[in-house]
Amino acid sequence: MMNTEALFATPAGIARAAAILRGGGLVAMPTETVYGLAGDARLDATVARIFAAKGRPGFNPLIVHLENLAQARELAVFDARAEALAQAFWPGPLTLVLPRRADAGLSPLVSAGLASVALRLPAHPVARALLAAFGGPLAAPSANPSGRVSPTTSAHVRDGLGGRIDAILDGGACEVGVESSIVGLTGPATLLRPGGIPLEALEAALGSRLVTAADPAKITAPGQLASHYAPSAAVRLNVTSPLPDEVWVGFGPACPGAALTLSPNGDLVEAAAALFHILRRADALAGPNGAIAFAPVPETGLGRAINDRLRRAAAPRT
Numbered sequence: 001m002m003n004t005e006a007l008f009a010t011p012a013g014i015a016r017a018a019a020i021l022r023g024g025g026l027v028a029m030p031t032e033t034v035y036g037l038a039g040d041a042r043l044d045a046t047v048a049r050i051f052a053a054k055g056r057p058g059f060n061p062l063i064v065h066l067e068n069l070a071q072a073r074e075l076a077v078f079d080a081r082a083e084a085l086a087q088a089f090w091p092g093p094l095t096l097v098l099p100r101r102a103d104a105g106l107s108p109l110v111s112a113g114l115a116s117v118a119l120r121l122p123a124h125p126v127a128r129a130l131l132a133a134f135g136g137p138l139a140a141p142s143a144n145p146s147g148r149v150s151p152t153t154s155a156h157v158r159d160g161l162g163g164r165i166d167a168i169l170d171g172g173a174c175e176v177g178v179e180s181s182i183v184g185l186t187g188p189a190t191l192l193r194p195g196g197i198p199l200e201a202l203e204a205a206l207g208s209r210l211v212t213a214a215d216p217a218k219i220t221a222p223g224q225l226a227s228h229y230a231p232s233a234a235v236r237l238n239v240t241s242p243l244p245d246e247v248w249v250g251f252g253p254a255c256p257g258a259a260l261t262l263s264p265n266g267d268l269v270e271a272a273a274a275l276f277h278i279l280r281r282a283d284a285l286a287g288p289n290g291a292i293a294f295a296p297v298p299e300t301g302l303g304r305a306i307n308d309r310l311r312r313a314a315a316p317r318t
Helices: 011-022 044-054 069-075 080-089 125-134 154-161 199-206 268-286 302-314
Strands: 005-008 027-029 036-040 063-065 094-099 116-120 167-170 181-184 190-193 234-236 246-250 291-294
Touching (some): 005 011, 011 036, 027 154, 036 063, 080 094, 080 199, 154 167, 268 291, 268 302
Parallel strands (some): 005 167, 094 181, 234 291
Antiparallel strands (some): 094 116, 181 190
16 A cells, blocks of 8 residues: 555645656646546557556546646647537547547557547646646546445545555536546547536537437447457457467466567566556567467456457457
């Protein structure tokens, strides 16, 4: 258990929170919706720590929080629809899922290995002050253990994550109290999650209807396909004796001769941080007609998320 610092929304408190974030730490920050668990969205190990602290069962895409629209345009491709919604509701409780730029510099864990990225500009003055002091993108899901009620006060955060994160920046109670609305714009404009902005207001700003779960065209959320995160090479799992032509990816010290490893010491946080990078490197080593063999990874903690993504990578291609 670590000591979770209590910080207040003073210049000194915000400066301390920004310093912790620059060092790769995790800070719970207030937004107008709920408290978010913030970490540098560019650092693999930091993003993996977010999943570990929350006990999040899978690498679901995380929302990246930014100070201004110029920063958002550097990370994602904005079309006319995105510009209209951003101008109407940012800063505020709206998240846009957009095509991620190739040179965005974000950890692939933020997008769960997908080609999209979820972006938001929070309106809370403390969140905005922290983003300005930090000067970069912050991944920030709700600051609560996975599956628990979202936190709207610093006390809620401490009850759930005290001892698991570096600091809590207290900005008082959140005003909205429900999560941001999420609109997907990688295809037809789609309401992926209702939230702090009414559907009618979103559609008025767009000048057209949003596809919703109630519409006849059923929406499949990103990452739900059985075959996903798939490299060009074939993938085998739970391999302790690889075939001669396979690129063997180890886990832990019991994998002598492995070409690559998710974690030489068997650290699941380290393995989570490395997963998508290792998939790409193994695919490059194997080539399009080659094969990759992954050593067993424990089905505990972040191992569940790692194994979920590996099973999708190994699934029959459709």
